[in-house]
Amino acid sequence: MTVRTRILLIFLVTLGSGFFVLERWLSLELRPRYYQSFEEPLVDMANILAEIAAPEFNQAAPRFDKLQAALTHVYARQVNADIYGLKKNDVDIRIYITDRAGTVLFDSYQLDVGKNFAGWRDVSRTLQGQYGARSSPNDKRMHGIEQRESNSIAYIAAPIYRGNDIIGVLSVGKPKVTVSHFIMAAREDLLWTVLGVTVLVIAIATMLYLWVSRPLYQAAQFAERIAAGEPVSVPDLGRNEIGTVVNAIDAMRKALDGKNYIEKYTQTLAHELKSPLTSIKASAELLLEEMPAAQRQRFIQNIQSENDRALNLIQRLLELAALENRQGSIEAQTVPLAELLDEIGGSLQGTLERRSVSLNLDNPITFSVQGERFLIRQALFNAIDNAIDFSPDAGRIHISGYADEDWLVVSIRDHGTGIPDYARERIFERFYSLPRPANRGRSSGLGLNFVKEVMELHQGRVELVSHDNGTEARLKFPQRG
Known part of the structure; x- marks a missing residue:
């Protein structure tokens, strides 16, 4: 309780x-x-x-004839009185008189005369x-x-x-x-008055209790979601004691997140950059020696390749850091997906031509989604770029959109080798990547993680489904009523 x-x-x-x-x-x-x-x-x-x-x-023998006569007439009266809801129709007074010995001398009801x-x-x-x-x-x-x-x-x-x-x-x-x-x-x-007042007081007190306790409940939920590592915005609880506590928790969270963030990304960046820098250093040292021109050209290309890998890693880390720093907030707007996919296709035209890979829109995507255009574009870009990486040369990538229950789905399917069973549980982990076909190396392992973060920020989800001849990425956006 x-x-x-x-x-x-x-x-x-x-x-x-x-x-x-x-x-x-x-x-x-x-x-x-x-x-x-x-x-x-x-x-x-x-x-x-x-x-x-x-x-x-x-008198020696007291007689009360007049009193008896008067009372007899009184008892015969029709009073017809309405006394605050009580209907009174007759007189119900009884009178009896006793002597000093306690003997009844007179009884208006004439029942106990002579009794002691x-x-x-x-x-x-x-x-x-x-x-x-x-x-x-x-x-x-x-x-x-x-x-x-x-x-x-x-x-x-x-x-x-x-x-x-x-x-x-x-x-x-x-x-x-x-x-x-x-x-x-x-x-x-x-x-009834006490019951009515009780019900009224309980109702007012309950409303007052809910008014006071609701911020406390929101503060508890805010703290629990922070402890669970969920992205959450600070609830507006007003300028009161509970609001002050929530703001203090948020400030503490930001301070700890900043410290952990710097520590985590410093370690990650150092670890990930160690491999390309080592390769560049080794190639540079070898270039100081005399060697055939073809071998020298190969080492120079290796330096360029490892340099591009390091730059790509840094760029993806910066994008992911900027995304996580949003702490659950986005600038929502209506984003037409067809226009966005055309723009992404233009950006990837050089890569598509170099690999002879084609993008096929299976059916026109007529719907729009609510969210931040830049982030949705980056998520779609990363998903399509990932599909290109795993497609064979001269392969095809199929893009389609449809409504599925409460979701608006964008499907991106390649015809590559698919996802190995051992990688299914880790495919969205940060820095986890699979080797590309034709010995094209590995990626930074941040692309799909970035897609997952963006979709969760938009209350959506991303799924990877393996088929016999490829992989399908489904980006699901919530339908807004």
Whole structure:
């Protein structure tokens, strides 16, 4: 798992945990706050009704006919109230009154008159001069706090005084189903709000994370491609810490490449130039001696040949060095291949006539490719020049172009000896070359390597295919949509 993935997972887990804790805390705080707002008006009602009921205790046998009649009419009312989504159609308040012994003297539901409620918490605590309240479930079979609370009745009691003496208790009962409705609705709204905010925050945070981590990912990819030795351009990551690191890596890469480049090419050039220089030196020393004119002419030609070989090697090394110094950048333009091949054919006319080799264009190449004209010309030139080297005198070279799936292909085929099996894996290696037919020596071994570098720089490829009577070089350029 990558570092950026771990950071994202830790961030999401932390964020989700935080919102979960927030939701649980709000839910736990929500319930008592709603019950406070539910219980507080019942306290007021109980105390008001206690004062109204107090005069009835002046009689030897208190009667509450007027209160019962009023409540009977109240229970028959059609309220038709819409309270924030709660449809309320009737009054569900229950009132009962006890004497100082806890005996029920009045019950608005007319269920428990004559029973002793002295043991009930609302009555017993009120008779003791304390705040009396209780909650009793309608159905004792209910399980879970939410079921019990939503199916229970809250009773709030108030003392009935004669002077300073408590002579009775009035309790007001109210089902909790209404407040439970509000709690559940509020919790649902809260849950959806928290969920919506969580999703929004996660989306924004993820976008912010990607915005911040993408440059880090690009920097890692840049470093990996450098380590793999691939040609790569410096990504533009802006003026920030990551951009500074990438620029520093690129500067370090250039410094190391420059050092390695000089060391490598100095060694290579010294090694490759040693042979022609040794030959020139030996021929020059022999020319100082007396010898027949024909032999002298042969040594002079050898000096010229080895000098040309050394100059060709230096030229190819310079071309390859210039190519590698581009570091993946090219000046892209539309390059018509037919025009380019005509130009190359003109440049090689002298060589073709000297060897009596003919260039045959099997079919007109009508397509163009995207890239740098100079480099594509050099690649095609090297490929055709290589085909000429391996063609027999008076041979033919066939050039054709065609589209192949995602590629635009230029095919260059000679009728030489082909590629030996032992050389197939090394044919594109730098400084690796095969002997030319008719004892024409070897090349610098840089031509095909140069072609490969140019094609890779253009996101293309080069392939050498051996046939029974020759070799085919296929230069594949990517088709641009």
